[in-house]
């Protein structure tokens with residue numbers, strides 16, 4: 001099912017193909033390809049003990065007042081590029097010159113299960129930790145490894161002024177910052193400026209992400225959160241992109257001194273208009289699209305899903321993180337259009 005959010009009335013990416021034109025693509029291969037792995041999991045043992053009352057959470061506070069900046073890594077246990085960068089900040093003894101800095105290793109239990117021979121299996125232990133972030137879910141009696149851990153780190157999240165959640169991507173694609181649905185998230189992502197691709201969206205139907213948590217999604221609230229998708233999960237470039245984005249955030253929020261640097265390229269801002277969900281097990285892209293690709297022509301065939309064709313609903317449509325092997329009910333791709341550049 002696709003949920004249009006008003007790109008143009010009646011313009012849906014999903015169209016039922018007329019039988020005469022329906023060309024059934026071969027079924028997708030079952031096995032995932034072997035993904036390149038040029039980084040290895042960091043040794044986080046010094047930080048997973050109890051430093052500040054919560055294992056896997058390290059705070060540093062400056063004498064001068066300033067914002068509370070929270071960086072989270074390992075919300076998905078197998079995405080450890082962010083953990084490498086937080087580990088680096090801790091080993092380099094980076095301290096805020098004002099305000100408070102909290103570094104969180106969010107799901108160490110899933111991370112501990114990482115194995116290079118099946119690197120996708122340790123995304124979570126029992127459920128996706130990035131679909132549980134609402135006060136309603138977190139205050140429910142339901143329990144899981146991820147819910148228990150989310151509740152354990154919640155006191156830190158509840159005092160964050162600025163939060164960046166560090167992720168990476170399974171399938172190839174341009175690095176980007178997801179800004180959620182708020183203006184504050186978009187401003188924060190634009191201020192970081194690196195990577196310069198800022199995508200506003202309304203999250204997933206399966207549940208709210210950390211950046212969608214009530215504290216950050218209140219449009220009138222002063223708090224801001226964004227999610228970095230820094231590149232392929234196990235690529236050295238992803239660590240570099242994460243490192244640059246984290247240090248840019250710390251400089252712009254005043255926690256680290258501003259360094260003279262050439263002006264960053266202007267961010268490109270996009271808004272997700274449609275979420276295309278695979279409705280059949282035979283969902284198949286017509287070619288292996290890359291995240292960040294812009295499809296110039298409206299009506300371009302992207303995929304077949306059983307009897308349906310998925311086509312671009314407008315010109316210059318950007319594909320956000322296509323999932324080249326979506327299971328039935330999973331997000332296959334998000335479609336985004338460019339927003340006018342703010343003055």
Ligand SMILES: [Zn+2]
Nearest residue numbers: 076079167168
């Ligand atoms: Zn992730």
